[in-house]
Amino acid sequence: MLESFNLYIFGGTGDLAQRKLLPALYRQDLLSSFSKDSKIIALGTKEMTNEEYKLIIRNSLLKYSKICDLDNNSWDRFSERISYKKINIKSETDWFSFAKPNKSIGSIYYLATPPSLYKEISIALQKNNLINHNSRIVVEKPIGSDYASALEINNALADGFNENQIYRIDHYLGKEAVQNLLALRFANVIFENIWSNSAIDNIQITVAENLSLEGRGDYYDKTGALKDMVQNHLLQILCLVAMEPPTDITSESVRDEKLKVLKSLALIDKNNINASCIRGQYSEGSIDNTLKKRYLDEGGVGKGSATETFVALKIMIDNWRWAGVPFYLRTGKNMAKKCSEIVIEFKSIPHNIFGKDKKLNTNQLILKLQPDEGIQLKLMTKEPSVSGFNLKELPLDLVLNEYHELGHQDCYERLLLDVIKGNPALFMRRDEVEASWVWIDRLVELWDQIDIPLHEYLSGSWGPSASDLMLDKENRSWRNGK
Ligand code: BG6
Numbered sequence: 001m002l003e004s005f006n007l008y009i010f011g012g013t014g015d016l017a018q019r020k021l022l023p024a025l026y027r028q029d030l031l032s033s034f035s036k037d038s039k040i041i042a043l044g045t046k047e048m049t050n051e052e053y054k055l056i057i058r059n060s061l062l063k064y065s066k067i068c069d070l071d072n073n074s075w076d077r078f079s080e081r082i083s084y085k086k087i088n089i090k091s092e093t094d095w096f097s098f099a100k101p102n103k104s105i106g107s108i109y110y111l112a113t114p115p116s117l118y119k120e121i122s123i124a125l126q127k128n129n130l131i132n133h134n135s136r137i138v139v140e141k142p143i144g145s146d147y148a149s150a151l152e153i154n155n156a157l158a159d160g161f162n163e164n165q166i167y168r169i170d171h172y173l174g175k176e177a178v179q180n181l182l183a184l185r186f187a188n189v190i191f192e193n194i195w196s197n198s199a200i201d202n203i204q205i206t207v208a209e210n211l212s213l214e215g216r217g218d219y220y221d222k223t224g225a226l227k228d229m230v231q232n233h234l235l236q237i238l239c240l241v242a243m244e245p246p247t248d249i250t251s252e253s254v255r256d257e258k259l260k261v262l263k264s265l266a267l268i269d270k271n272n273i274n275a276s277c278i279r280g281q282y283s284e285g286s287i288d289n290t291l292k293k294r295y296l297d298e299g300g301v302g303k304g305s306a307t308e309t310f311v312a313l314k315i316m317i318d319n320w321r322w323a324g325v326p327f328y329l330r331t332g333k334n335m336a337k338k339c340s341e342i343v344i345e346f347k348s349i350p351h352n353i354f355g356k357d358k359k360l361n362t363n364q365l366i367l368k369l370q371p372d373e374g375i376q377l378k379l380m381t382k383e384p385s386v387s388g389f390n391l392k393e394l395p396l397d398l399v400l401n402e403y404h405e406l407g408h409q410d411c412y413e414r415l416l417l418d419v420i421k422g423n424p425a426l427f428m429r430r431d432e433v434e435a436s437w438v439w440i441d442r443l444v445e446l447w448d449q450i451d452i453p454l455h456e457y458l459s460g461s462w463g464p465s466a467s468d469l470m471l472d473k474e475n476r477s478w479r480n481g482k
Contacts, residue, residue, distance in 0.1 A: 004035045011112035012042025020058035024412035053084035063344030090444045093130045110138040119156035126160035141232045147437040154430040157213040168428040172233040174411030177369040181240045196321045204328045204343040208335040217300020224307045229331040251425035262435035266316040278467045280310030282334040291461035309333040312467040334459040339481035373400040374403040
């Protein structure tokens with residue numbers, strides 16, 4: 001059982017709290033992770049009684065929780081922990097009425113609010129003496145919208161909290177399959193010697209979504225795929241794939257190695273930008289037999305908006321291990337299917353002993369992150385026959401879902417438990433966030449200087465054909481989650 005805590009959720013009536021945080025907390029409460037006196041205090045701008053708030057949460061658990069058994073006993077126990085408090089963060093009186101934290105119980109401030117409020121809330125917490133050595137603050141991505149704003153937020157957080165009290169969430173790091181990358185690379189001896197430009201031809205990281213904006217048009221239109229997904233999730237995955245072996249699994253060792261990768265990302269070449277960067281926006285099309293509207297007709301999207309809903313990039317890493325190996329990253333909304341995976345494509349064999357007419361596919365190691373979790377290695381094998389020597393590609397297939405005993409917990413469960421335990425390993429350190437913004441800012445500067453085309457792609461496709469062409473020109477192709 002964990003030590004007692006008071007968890008304050010700013011934005012307690014918001015989407016994140018209802019969809020993710022409360023369902024994750026409920027499930028862990030069911031598993032008896034929390035001590036009896038641990039409390040959840042939701043904070044919001046609306047006037048509401050505790051009972052009214054609890055009703056909202058009960059309904060969201062029924063809607064979003066993966067467990068259907070909302071039996072009365074477990075709900076009663078959970079709801080006992082919950083209370084609601086109205087707060088106007090601009091009101092000194094409201095802050096004054098905030099009970100001072102008990103030094104022996106961890107006080108966790110979870111900012112499930114727009115990032116524009118992070119600085120203000122952090123300053124108010126400090127001004128009102130609500131921070132002690134046992135306090136933690138949790139903020140969601142995006143931390144800012146560029147390097148300068150990220151710096152401002154990080155500085156404000158640092159005024160009140162030590163770095164080890166600040167938990168910057170990138171929920172992809174809470175996913176089992178993403179953490180499994182560390183196990184694959186560093187708990188097995190067979191990969192490390194070939195994990196470099198000596199044997200690897202290219203690496204693809206795809207995070208494709210078959211959903212559109214889910215009611216977040218306003219935010220998304222100001223953000224776009226590059227800042228919403230690449231700056232954080234895709235670059236974090238790239239770091240885990242490309243980093244050097246850390247000394248140990250502690251948060252500082254792993255973060256030090258990730259930071260080195262971020263600092264080694266080569267700038268995209270201005271004179272050759274169309275060969276390294278494709279932007280797209282979805283048009284009408286159908287996904288699973290449902291007609292999807294075009295981006296420009298979505299709620300919250302500005303008239304004639306040029307925001308990208310798809311981006312494909314070719315990134316080079318300037319270091320000894322990865323010189324010459326392109327990392328192709330792509331992500332998009334309204335794509336053919338939900339599919340996040342990493343493809344490590346190995347080089348061709350140096351000499352084909354089977355003859356020129358026998359085509360040999362390159363080996364591919366495919367790390368499936370979601371919705372299925374697994375590891376697949378594509379190998380060439382001999383086709384059984386009494387004459388000749390014909391070759392066929394077959395997969396070695398490890399379906400991880402079949403081996404999980406706990407069933408699928410949501411990544412927020414893991415992350416919330418880590419915050420409560422005080423373990424920051426799966427959270428981003430400030431220098432990582434800042435380094436990734438430096439790289440993204442430079443790319444955005446290029447986008448502003450050069451008129452990069454915004455390619456339309458059909459909803460339900462794998463993105464604009466220009467993205468296929470980008471690889472085609474280099475005699476490569478995307479795997480497209482086959
Ligand atoms: C969020 C993005 O960080 O990640 C969303 O803001 C995106 O736009 C989501 O849909 C994807 O997360 P997941 O876990 O569904 O792959």
